[in-house]
Structure formats: structure tokens, C-alpha cells
Amino acid sequence: MTGDRLIIGGYEFKSRLFVGTGKYKDFAETKKAIEASGADVVTVAVRRVNITDRSKENLLDYIDPKKYTILPNTAGCYNVEDALRYARLARAAGVSDLIKLEVLGDERTLFPDTVGLLEAAKILVKEGFIVLPYTNDDPIVAQKLVDIGCPSVMPLAAPIGAGLGIRNPYNLKIIMEMVKVPIIVDAGVGTASDAALAMELGADAVLMNTAIAGAKDPIAMAEAMKYAVLAGRLAYKAGRIPRKLYATASSPIEGML
Amino acid sequence: MTEAIQIQVNGEPRGCRPDATVGDLLRELSIKTERVAVELNLEILDRKEFDHRSLKPGDRVEILSFIGGGS
Numbered sequence: 614m615t616g617d618r619l620i621i622g623g624y625e626f627k628s629r630l631f632v633g634t635g636k637y638k639d640f641a642e643t644k645k646a647i648e649a650s651g652a653d654v655v656t657v658a659v660r661r662v663n664i665t666d667r668s669k670e671n672l673l674d675y676i677d678p679k680k681y682t683i684l685p686n687t688a689g690c691y692n693v694e695d696a697l698r699y700a701r702l703a704r705a706a707g708v709s710d711l712i713k714l715e716v717l718g719d720e721r722t723l724f725p726d727t728v729g730l731l732e733a734a735k736i737l738v739k740e741g742f743i744v745l746p747y748t749n750d751d752p753i754v755a756q757k758l759v760d761i762g763c764p765s766v767m768p769l770a771a772p773i774g775a776g777l778g779i780r781n782p783y784n785l786k787i788i789m790e791m792v793k794v795p796i797i798v799d800a801g802v803g804t805a806s807d808a809a810l811a812m813e814l815g816a817d818a819v820l821m822n823t824a825i826a827g828a829k830d831p832i833a834m835a836e837a838m839k840y841a842v843l844a845g846r847l848a849y850k851a852g853r854i855p856r857k858l859y860a861t862a863s864s865p866i867e868g869m870l
Numbered sequence: 871m872t873e874a875i876q877i878q879v880n881g882e883p884r885g886c887r888p889d890a891t892v893g894d895l896l897r898e899l900s901i902k903t904e905r906v907a908v909e910l911n912l913e914i915l916d917r918k919e920f921d922h923r924s925l926k927p928g929d930r931v932e933i934l935s936f937i938g939g940g941s
Contacts, residue, residue, distance in 0.1 A: 633939060
């Protein structure tokens with residue numbers, strides 16, 4: 614699969630697995646899991662520095678921004694104003710112009726507020742950000758995000774952290790067929806087969822955090838996800854056989870006694 | 871010695887020298903300026919400004935950085 618590169622907003626990636634850095638036991642485990650995943654893109658959150666305990670280590674001491682593409686998010690933002698503020702702070706902190714834009718609509722589902730998302734995306738694209746929006750599995754909204762200038766869209770597979778897998782494969786498939794930018798399936802993956810299914814449907818990449826960090830053995834799961842994404846991608850490119858209701862023998866009849 | 875002024879840093883009250891800059895505050899807190907973002911009264915500062923922006927009584931400073939996160 615060398616040469617099967619993913620290009621988004623001028624960035625080129627070898628791996629089609631994007632990983633988050635939340636919920637790990639410590640930074641050492643985060644680092645090992647990310648290495649095992651083979652990911653090039655690593656998401657991070659922007660938060661207040663702990664000024665009372667300066668002995669605390671910094672995530673980026675473990676995740677080298679020269680080695681990985683750091684993708685800051687606007688997680689935890691429930692309105693346009695907050696999302697813009699966090700995006701601008703992320704850029705000021707100086708790793709890149711990339712932003713994983715989240716405008717959430719509800720605390721229980723963490724579903725995107727797509728009205729707010731479109732508004733925030735429009736402003737950030739104008740400000741020169743490379744906006745990767747976390748959105749619903751809604752093809753119309755996905756297309757609107759592309760029209761605004763997002764170089765990729767990231768529809769959810771299931772609610773963030775739910776581990777339910779691909780809840781609406783048909784909508785995702787429609788997005789992949791309708792929208793002519795790389796599609797990253799973001800959120801909801803539970804295990805390796807979910808990631809493989811996303812890729813088999815034609816996703817260009819899969820983004821996950823909890824499925825790896827929350828596994829009993831996160832480092833082993835990170836490796837499983839690496840192979841799942843590779844296998845799913847290969848299967849998609851190879852072209853699966855059509856589904857049929859009845860059997861077709863694979864051994865010839867000719868030459869039988 | 872001039873009397874300290876009161877400012878707010880990441881939501882907590884804090885005293886600082888009346889002629890201190892944002893850069894001085896970061897050094898005092900042992901915060902490396904690379905990969906932090908600083909907001910002074912809701913205005914995001916360019917890193918080059920840190921040593922030129924002095925702090926006034928009542929200023930609200932927010933210092934942010936990257937932490938682990940997914941969605």
C-alpha cells in the first residue's frame with residue numbers, strides 16, 4: 614500500500630488511522646499506544662495550564678510534533694463563540710493551522726450542533742484555518758461544509774465514546790459517494806471490525822480515541838486498529854464480490870465422477 | 871519596592887509587580903513560551919508580544935496548552 618497516501622489541506626499522511634490522546638493512564642502509555650497504532654495524525658485538546666503544580670509533564674514532551682501531525686480540537690465547546698476562541702488559541706499555541714472543529718449540541722449525546730458547526734467553519738476557513746469538522750452522518754450538511762471550504766469532513770459512526778460501531782452505514786456510504794473530499798469516520802468505533810467496516814465502505818480514514826484508550830490492553834488494541842484500517846482499505850480497493858442470496862460453487866463440476 | 875498589583879491568572883487571583891509583562895509572568899511561573907497560548911482580557915497575544923505587554927491591576931490572563939484529548 615505504499616503510494617496510497619491521504620492528502621488533506623496540503624498535508625500528506627501515510628496512515629489512515631487518526632488517534633486521540635485522551636483517557637490514557639499516563640503519557641508513557643499514550644506514547645506507546647500511538648506508536649503501536651502507526652498513526653501520523655494525533656488529536657489533542659486545549660486547556661488551562663496547571664499553574665499551581667508545574668511539576669506536571671507536558672503531553673508534547675511525549676508526542677513529538679516533528680514526528681506527528683498534531684490536530685487540536687475544540688472539544689467541550691457548545692457554541693460558536695467558544696469553538697472560535699479555542700480554535701484561535703490552538704493556533705496561537707503554535708503547532709499548525711489545522712483544527713478539528715467540534716460544536717456540540719447536547720451533553721448526553723455529544724451530537725454535533727450542525728447549525729453552529731457551519732457558522733463556525735465558515736468563519737475559521739476565512740481566517741485561514743484548515744478546518745476538519747466533526748459532523749453528523751448527514752450528507753447534506755457534509756456537502757455544505759465542503760462548499761464552505763472544509764478540505765475533509767468527519768461524520769460520526771456513533772456517539773463519541775459509545776463504541777457502538779457504524780450505526781448508519783448507508784448514510785456514510787452516501788456521504789462518501791456524494792462528497793468529493795476525504796471522509797474521516799470520527800467517533801463511535803468500538804473494536805477492530807468497526808474500523809475495517811468503515812474503511813470497506815470507502816472512508817478515507819478513521820479517527821478514534823476511546824476504542825483504543827479504553828481497551829483492557831490499549832497498546833494491543835492500537836495495533837489491532839492499525840491492521841483493521843489497513844485491511845479495510847485494501848479490501849475496499851480490491852473490490853468486494855456482490856452479495857447473492859444463493860450459493861455459487863467454487864470448485865468446477867467438470868471432471869467429477 | 872512598589873506595591874504588588876492584583877491580577878487573575880487562569881481564574882485564580884495572583885499578585886505581581888506593577889511593571890511586570892506577560893513574559894515576566896510566564897517566567898515566574900516557569901512556563902516555557904513555546905506551545906502555550908496566552909489570552910489577556912480575552913485578546914489572544916502573539917508570542918512576540920509577551921515581553922511588551924505589561925500587566926495592569928484587574929487584568930485577566932489565561933494560559934493554555936495542549937493536553938490529551940480525542941473528541
